[in-house]
Amino acid sequence: EVQLVESGGGLVQPGGSLRLSCAASGFTFSSYWMHWVRQAPGKGLVWVSHINTDESIRNYADSVRGRFTISRDNAKNTLYLQMNSLRAEDTAVYYCARVGAQCSSTGCYLYLQHWGQGTRVTVSS
Amino acid sequence: DIVMTQSPDSLAVSLGERATINCKSSQSVLYNSNKKNYLAWYQQKPGQPPKLLTYWASTRESGVPDRFTGSGSGTDFTLTITSLQTEDVAVYYCQQYYETPFTFGQGTKLEI
Numbered sequence: 151e152v153q154l155v156e157s158g159g160g161l162v163q164p165g166g167s168l169r170l171s172c173a174a175s176g177f178t179f180s181s182y183w184m185h186w187v188r189q190a191p192g193k194g195l196v197w198v199s200h201i202n203t204d205e206s207i208r209n210y211a212d213s214v215r216g217r218f219t220i221s222r223d224n225a226k227n228t229l230y231l232q233m234n235s236l237r238a239e240d241t242a243v244y245y246c247a248r249v250g251a252q253c254s255s256t257g258c259y260l261y262l263q264h265w266g267q268g269t270r271v272t273v274s275s
Numbered sequence: 276d277i278v279m280t281q282s283p284d285s286l287a288v289s290l291g292e293r294a295t296i297n298c299k300s301s302q303s304v305l306y307n308s309n310k311k312n313y314l315a316w317y318q319q320k321p322g323q324p325p326k327l328l329t330y331w332a333s334t335r336e337s338g339v340p341d342r343f344t345g346s347g348s349g350t351d352f353t354l355t356i357t358s359l360q361t362e363d364v365a366v367y368y369c370q371q372y373y374e375t376p377f378t379f380g381q382g383t384k385l386e387i
Contacts, residue, residue: 194381262315262327263336
């Protein structure tokens with residue numbers, strides 16, 4: 151069974167940093183592109199970032215580019231999101247998600263088949 | 276960026292009746308070389324993560340009841356839920372995965 155478990159959320163002051171983790175199990179983690187999606191309180195889903203299998207391709211939403219960094223450790227079956235220079239508008243539940251099938255390392259345009267339960271990030275003074 | 280617009284924002288339907296949710300993309304998400312529409316529908320219940328319902332616009336995910344049907348092509352898509360059940364109360368989102376950023380619609384809240 152595919153399992154994705156996020157951790158690392160919490161309360162942080164504006165301008166601060168936080169690193170989220172997503173522990174994966176039940177599948178060959180190193181073979182799948184992975185995504186982060188966030189959801190502000192009472193709002194809709196917003197795609198944040200994705201990463202290919204060997205970290206050579208990483209894309210970001212404009213709202214986080216230059217502040218957030220996605221990475222992965224295939225030996226530890228873990229996806230990360232390093233969040234720096236946090237703003238109040240980054241307050242959200244952050245979900246990691248796995249695509250629906252294995253893709254080429256150069257491009258992956260697929261739906262998000264498996265989601266974690268999310269970790270809450272609150273940016274406030 | 277491709278803008279995804281859902282309608283209506285909220286919908287109240289009686290038990291056993293049909294619900295129809297629309298999604299329109301600001302540009303086509305049909306990839307001509309493989310004739311696939313890069314469009315997915317998700318269901319999100321309160322306090323839960325999203326759940327994939329359909330992908331490639333009309334392929335139902337394994338385990339999803341057949342009362343959920345996705346349709347459409349190009350820029351106009353529909354999620355139809357027939358014979359509405361109480362457990363279908365949720366927010367529904369469409370998403371394009373044709374290009375980054377992989378944008379979502381604003382969501383449609385379905386109530387009984």
